[in-house]
Amino acid sequence: MAEFINTKLLFFLGLEADSVVGLVIVALIAAALILNVIAVGALIFIWMERKIAGRIQDRLGPTRVGGQFGWLQTLADGIKLIAKEDLMPAAADGLLFRLAPYIAFCASFGSFIALPFATGWVGLELNVAVFFVTAVLGLEVFGVILAGYASASKWSLFGAMREAAQVISYEVPLGLCIVIPVMIAGTMDLTKIGNEQAGWFTNWYMFHDPFTFITSIVYFTCAMASVNRAPFDLAEAESELVAGFHTEYSGLRWSYFFMAEYGSMFLVSGLGAILFCGGWNGPIPIVSIVSGGQHAMHLEGWPFFIANLLGLANFIFKAALGVTLMMWARWSLPRLRIDQVITTCWKYCTPIVGVMFVGVLFWQGLQLPSPHDLGLGRGKVEAGSVREGWLREAEAAASEVPAELQVRDRATEEKTDEDIDLPRSALLVDESRVE
Amino acid sequence: MDAINWHSMFFLLFAGLACSFALAVVCTSNVVRMAFFLILSLAATAGLFFLAGADFVGAMQLVLYVGGTLVLLVFGVMLTAQSPFVSIRTSGGDWVLAAMVGGSLLAILVPSALVIGERANQAPGQAVAPTIKSASAGPAAETPSDALPAPPVESRPTATRIGQALLGVRVDKLTEQDETVRNGLSGYLLPFEIASIHLLVVLVGAAFLARAKRRAKSKFSDA
Numbered sequence: 063m064a065e066f067i068n069t070k071l072l073f074f075l076g077l078e079a080d081s082v083v084g085l086v087i088v089a090l091i092a093a094a095l096i097l098n099v100i101a102v103g104a105l106i107f108i109w110m111e112r113k114i115a116g117r118i119q120d121r122l123g124p125t126r127v128g129g130q131f132g133w134l135q136t137l138a139d140g141i142k143l144i145a146k147e148d149l150m151p152a153a154a155d156g157l158l159f160r161l162a163p164y165i166a167f168c169a170s171f172g173s174f175i176a177l178p179f180a181t182g183w184v185g186l187e188l189n190v191a192v193f194f195v196t197a198v199l200g201l202e203v204f205g206v207i208l209a210g211y212a213s214a215s216k217w218s219l220f221g222a223m224r225e226a227a228q229v230i231s232y233e234v235p236l237g238l239c240i241v242i243p244v245m246i247a248g249t250m251d252l253t254k255i256g257n258e259q260a261g262w263f264t265n266w267y268m269f270h271d272p273f274t275f276i277t278s279i280v281y282f283t284c285a286m287a288s289v290n291r292a293p294f295d296l297a298e299a300e301s302e303l304v305a306g307f308h309t310e311y312s313g314l315r316w317s318y319f320f321m322a323e324y325g326s327m328f329l330v331s332g333l334g335a336i337l338f339c340g341g342w343n344g345p346i347p348i349v350s351i352v353s354g355g356q357h358a359m360h361l362e363g364w365p366f367f368i369a370n371l372l373g374l375a376n377f378i379f380k381a382a383l384g385v386t387l388m389m390w391a392r393w394s395l396p397r398l399r400i401d402q403v404i405t406t407c408w409k410y411c412t413p414i415v416g417v418m419f420v421g422v423l424f425w426q427g428l429q430l431p432s433p434h435d436l437g438l439g440r441g442k443v444e445a446g447s448v449r450e451g452w453l454r455e456a457e458a459a460a461s462e463v464p465a466e467l468q469v470r471d472r473a474t475e476e477k478t479d480e481d482i483d484l485p486r487s488a489l490l491v492d493e494s495r496v497e
Numbered sequence: 498m499d500a501i502n503w504h505s506m507f508f509l510l511f512a513g514l515a516c517s518f519a520l521a522v523v524c525t526s527n528v529v530r531m532a533f534f535l536i537l538s539l540a541a542t543a544g545l546f547f548l549a550g551a552d553f554v555g556a557m558q559l560v561l562y563v564g565g566t567l568v569l570l571v572f573g574v575m576l577t578a579q580s581p582f583v584s585i586r587t588s589g590g591d592w593v594l595a596a597m598v599g600g601s602l603l604a605i606l607v608p609s610a611l612v613i614g615e616r617a618n619q620a621p622g623q624a625v626a627p628t629i630k631s632a633s634a635g636p637a638a639e640t641p642s643d644a645l646p647a648p649p650v651e652s653r654p655t656a657t658r659i660g661q662a663l664l665g666v667r668v669d670k671l672t673e674q675d676e677t678v679r680n681g682l683s684g685y686l687l688p689f690e691i692a693s694i695h696l697l698v699v700l701v702g703a704a705f706l707a708r709a710k711r712r713a714k715s716k717f718s719d720a
Contacts, residue, residue, distance in 0.1 A: 188552050197560045
């Protein structure tokens with residue numbers, strides 16, 4: 063998508079890629095697309111939340127606004143929020159109080175920049191996308207803590223302190239969970255991690271070995287803690303702290319916090335879908351079957367576009383499924399106490415992930431079979447064609463440098479491969495190149 | 498209109514933001530606001546790293562400094578505060594001391610920054626490895642050859658190189674022509690190991706200091 067917007071669209075408009083107007087248009091389109099993912103996502107998920115909560119509690123949920131199923135309930139809520147008076151406590155720290163919602167929202171929005179929705183359809187294709195997403199998403203907590211502090215209310219401050227205690231508890235196991243798929247894939251590029259799992263669902267990292275399966279469950283638990291959802295919603299805790307960190311907020315500022323929360327829910331679910339559930343690569347490789355064994359990323363032109371569109375729908379479905387699971391957990395489980403949260407994260411999740419990490423390490427090191435190797439999954443993309451893109455880049459670069467340097471380059475590259483003991487697939491690529 | 502150098506413009510923007518937020522840190526008296534401005538300043542610095550194509554270092558800056566400041570703020574300031582909004586009143590002597598230290602650092606940094614610019618001007622192409630394509634995007638590519646080489650705008654896989662350098666292979670220097678220079682470039686495996694062992698010792702020590710001190714009959718001593 064990025065390539066489409068950056069080059070073809072500007073060509074249609076008759077603009078050069080380097081012109082100021084063109085750059086601004088491209089940036090605006092990308093930003094508007096991401097903003098709509100959050101805004102429209104929140105619109106739908108809040109309606110879903112009401113309906114699911116209703117059904118779980120044996121109620122109907124919204125039934126009147128906008129037809130039988132209350133389709134427009136969120137829109138009515140939005141109008142109400144805009145019309146509400148914007149209040150600020152007299153004792154509050156005005157600057158921080160006003161800025162806190164925007165920080166939370168910008169953190170959620172910013173991490174979407176590097177989240178791919180299908181092959182190449184990403185705001186900014188980063189080599190360290192996983193790392194970037196988690197780093198920027200971590201800033202959302204800062205908005206929450208600032209809001210709690212700047213409100214000058216004891217309920218808000220309690221919420222902020224709980225949030226701080228929760229952050230340092232869940233960040234360690236969450237980070238370890240993310241490291242495991244990165245280790246298997248050999249790259250931090252989310253697009254490549256997603257395409258590594260192309261083919262049947264047996265190629266998903268979730269089913270790579272028993273350890274990764276447990277890791278994916280731990281990831282989901284920690285992800286729920288990271289977006290402040292029940293049973294980890296201690297920062298809000300409406301039955302104890304009025305509304306926790308956003309007690310003093312109303313109207314549009316309050317809604318920014320909620321947009322950020324729903325955006326982050328979608329984000330961590332999407333991240334989990336890419337890391338463990340194949341991202342845009344479905345349980346059944348329809349595109350690959352129809353096109354005769356060719357993967358979507360190797361197609362070109364309109365077939366590629368249609369295949370990517372299917373992948374996009376697939377990815378959004380998976381991420382929405384993750385959000386639905388979070389809602390299910392929220393309305394089924396009671397809230398944990400703060401000490402129970404810390405116990406869950408430090409005493410259970412962290413050691414479990416540690417053991418899983420070592421387990422996956424041995425599974426990979428001993429080259430034990432995964433479902434794909436047992437013949438259960440067909441149509442797996444050859445590993446070398448996806449990952450270690452830097453090897454290919456180095457190869458491409460080597461062909462451009464002068465001849466005397468090129469010889470030296472080849473020799474040194476081979477030496478490099480021996481020295482750092484690359485995974486099997488990289489060596490495969492290397493052998494094919496030597497031939 | 499098309500002659501705007503976007504790289505320079507964004508560099509100036511982020512650098513200006515970083516400097517002005519750093520000034521705001523100094524000039525504010527409220528501790529939490531100081532921490533807030535500090536985080537914004539560090540985030541602007543991360544923006545500079547992203548602009549230079551060093552996405553890994555930029556993300557690292559966000560994780561380490563922004564996260565670190567957050568923990569510092571919460572546990573250093575909020576938990577030790579006596580009143581709701583803590584403010585610091587700086588005395589005149591502190592200002593003089595701070596100005597001396599800061600001024601001398603600035604006096605060192607500014608000339609060295611200018612020297613780096615001259616070096617890059619003297620030897621264009623030396624600063625950029627031969628395998629790296631100069632960015633064709635941006636009007637800077639059309640500038641005469643005696644000027645600075647076009648700055649790399651797009652992100653490049655720096656994480657791989659950093660990781661390999663930590664494991665003992667300087668991939669970026671493998672094409673170095675000079676044999677004597679090439680022999681000295683064996684990566685950073687030893688410093689990396691020393692830092693790892695050091696951190697491990699610190700972790701074990703922290704766990705030892707913070708362990709539950711069990712006394713005999715501790716079950717009844719509280720009652």
